[in-house]
Amino acid sequence: MASQKSLEALFQPKSIAIIGASPDSNKLGGRPLNYLQRNGYKGQIFPINPNYNEISGLKCYSSLLDIVEDIDLAIISLPSKLVVNVLKQCAEKGVKAAVIFSSGFSEIGEEGRKLQEEMTAISKKSGIRILGPNTLGMFNLKSEVFATFSTILEKQTPLKGNIGFVSQSGAFGSHVFTLARQNFIGFSHFVATGNESDIDVADCIEFLAEDPDTDVIACYMEGIKDGNKLINAFKLAAEKKKPVIAFKVGKTNAGQRAALSHTGSLAGSDQVFNAIAKQYGVYRAETIEEFIDAAYACSMLPLPKGDKAAVFTVSGGVGILLADQLTEASLTVPEPSVEVQQQLSDLLPIAGVKNPIDTTAQLNTRQNLLQDFMEIVLSSGEYDSAIVFLAFGGLYPEHAQNHIRSISNIAGKYKETPIITVSLNSEASKKSFMEKRLAVIEDPSRAVNAMKALKYFSQFYKEEFETARFDGMNGVSFDNLPSVLTEHKSKEILKHIGIPITKEQLAATLAEAKIMAREIGYPVALKGMSPQILHKSDKGLVQLNITNEEELEEKFSFIKQQISLTEKAEYEGILVQEMLSKDSVEMFIGANQDPVFGQMILVGLGGIHIEVYKDAVMRKAPISEKTAEEMLDELRSKALLKGFRGSAPRDLKELSRVVAKFSQFISTHDEIEEIDLNPIMVHAEGEGVTVADALITLKKKALSNIK
Structure with missing residues (x-):
């Protein structure tokens, strides 16, 4: 709530000063003034430029300090060398927030970094919230606030919607905004965070999670400064049931250090972010199309109650494609009941009624056929979602309007069932789909990804968000120890915290x-x-x-x-x-200190298999026993633990308890760089587990009195 309150002046200002204002709407200082006036901003606007007495019909001031009225937001468009002094004036004036377009700060090197650090210090001391520097700015559609110099607004009017979009790249953000606008997708907010001297992506996600006009949050990220802050923002969005779709770049980890243990090789930065996203209910998009489609679908459609998808198609081939891809996306495409199949056959004897349901080209000659087919199938209660493939039907006005009417009638009747139409469209039909609030996507594979995102959030919100409970383990000191502990010393520590060893x-x-x-x-x-x-x-x-x-x-x-x-x-x-004689499965438990997110715990197939199969699952520590059980269930090798071809099921309950206890331990010791428990022998059900080998590596900077 703190960020929500402190960012109100940025996103909902009642008064705006434009420092470096220009009468030329093609200049950086002229565009925000033009956008604010053109789009009907209702608050006060104060242009500031000593070279003018008036700009665009408004009195122009020589200095911010000449203004008598209170200022909520200052837009600063000046050379970098002037920004710090102007920011000091903002602090003196009591300005609550600032958007700084100016470049020439940390992105250019040491001199710029020092200037930016000065700005951050002013922010902390005065409480003024800063977006930027080196930012494209932001806009809030409901309040008609346009604190941006982006040219994307010059020839297109933004559409109001319920998607809040925050991007660490202005150019990327503009590209996504334009693609969305072409498809009649609107936003509640657009924010480019720039150099993040103060306000970062996590602040914006937290604000949008509390914002009543935002239902979905889309964020583009390149780097993360404060992992715990971002996790808290993700948690808040999850609690509010506002889907967060992330497009995170920087997957490769070319600079990764050579790890002494297996854990380091399995816990690269991208794997860590994947684990964080899964743990806190963030959907990670792999392409720009998926990023837009997932946000769009979540903003338009209800979440499915289950995984059963009905496919209606005019093409048998595309029906097979959709069935394959839905199955690969962990959705199911079950056959309808015999009764439903008979009803469909009675309606159209030549139809394919097994699901995919092939209506054939008759769809375009019989006006109510699509609606009748969908009514029979969805009224059965056997399906949770539907995809309707119309090929290029949206390019023909007479067909398009009939299909839109049919799907609209069905969507209005089955409000809890998400329906995605796949069709090529003219501008007119695309607009008609949006006016009826019907989701339409031009490519069947993209529709599957959108449905996969809906199912992801549905499943996540059904699960109870569990917090790990600490059971009061005794303290452990790593003082006066070498940076790498031998197996003997490592296992002495494990034994002390109640983890069974040989x-x-x-x-x-x-x-x-x-x-x-x-x-x-x-x-x-x-x-x-x-x-x-x-x-x-x-x-x-x-x-x-x-x-x-x-x-x-x-x-x-x-x-x-x-x-x-x-x-x-x-x-x-x-x-x-x-020598352990019991029949066992060799597993691996590890901990890795991620520089952004802190202690991460890994569980996987152990022994010599770890290097070959790399079958491991990761979470942020600490975790509960329930989460540990879920991690084990995600392993590709889980069949070995549950009993395979006559072998006894393993003691998953005790393994989960050990994983949870271990996670609690590492979460309270930041001085631990890495731990490998490999192998940990998992005996038959009821017979426990035993750590056979272990290695603990400590941070060198955390050590004391090392000889």
Whole structure:
């Protein structure tokens, strides 16, 4: 609510000062004045430019400080070197918000960055909210506020709608706006955040989530400065049931560091954002078309109650295409009941009635055929959504108007069923579809993606948003520890927080190892511990299935020698560990400290399979046991855990408990860079889990007293 209140002056100002105003509507300082006057802004406008006494019929002021009235919003269109001083005047005047068109700040290098930091400092000290610098600006359609110099408004009147659009790129935003306008799609707000010296994408999402004129939020993102702030904005939108559609670029991670553990290689920046989007109900579009279509569909249509889709088509081939793609999108295309099929056959004996429902070209010769077909199918209650393929019917006025009437009648009767029409259209028919508030898309594959987005939000909103509960685990200190902990030290910490590990003891000498092996019971494993040797198997430091003292003596000496032959390797001891004999599935649990979103938890198929299959699911920590269960169910290899070809089902309940507890632990320790628990052995149902190996890496900057 704080952002909602603080951004009201930006989006709903009662008075606007244009600093650098121009009588020339082709100039940056002239366009916002022209747009405000042309579109009927009802508040006060104060042009400021010492070179003029009057601009566009309004008194022009030499300075902001010459104005007696209060100013909510200042639009600044000046050279960068003048902006800081003008912003100081805004703070002195008590201006509540500023839009800064000017470029020449952090985007050009160190000198510009320092100027921008000055602006940010003024914002924090005075409370003035800043959009920009280097921004295309914003507009609010309901309030007729146009604080932008974009040329997209010169020859086209914006359409009012219920989609709030925020973009980190002005050019991208203008392109999307124009494409949407060509398809008669309107917006409630358009915001380009520029350099984000103060107001960022998260602030805008939070504002739009509370805005009564916005039902859908579309956002284009290139980079994220504050991950937790963005998550909170996503959470608010989800609570308000306002779909957020994100187009996030920067998928490749060319600069990713070489990770010491498997976790780092699985947790690239794009994978992390995917996990965040899934966890907080954000639909991620892959193309500009999908971005627009998903936002459009969510703004026009109800969410489906289930996954059963009916397909009505004039083409058998396209019907098959739609059935394939709907199935791939996790929607189902079930056959109608026998009774429904018979009714359809009675109506048109040559029709295909199995779903896809092929009405054939008779659709264009029998006026009520489409409406009758849709009525029979949707009245059965067997379907949750519908796609109607009309090919190029929208290009012929007589056919188009008949189809629009039929679909409008059905949509009005079945208000809770989303219906998307697929047709090529003339401008007139496209406009008719929009006036009737009927969703129409020109390509069948795009219609499937739009329906997939609707189903995504429907499913997410049905699930109860669960917050992880902490169970009061004892504190753990990482003071005076090296940056990489050996398996022994890592597992001591895990044991302390209640995560089950193998029976094991650290032996400094052969005599100690023999005593420990007798206590644990043969067969045992020996593992050499050295902070400098992280991949123990590569150096021969892991010896398995040792069955007697003679073999133990031989392997112990070999491991100790291998450590001594490794340059600068310290000998911490040799771990004597039980050999797990229970039938188990090897899994992997990991943690990775993402620089933007913080601690992320991963779960996947473990052991040697992790590198081959990379079958892992990720979430932001902490998570609940329920969320842990959902993560396990998303794995491609989940059949191995649930029982496969006669094998026993595994202890998923205990694995979920361990994953949730582990996530709580990492969420309270920012000093942890990465953790790998690999493998964690998942035994038969009711027999628990056991961590067989572990590696903890700490942030170097968080360490103290390291020798």
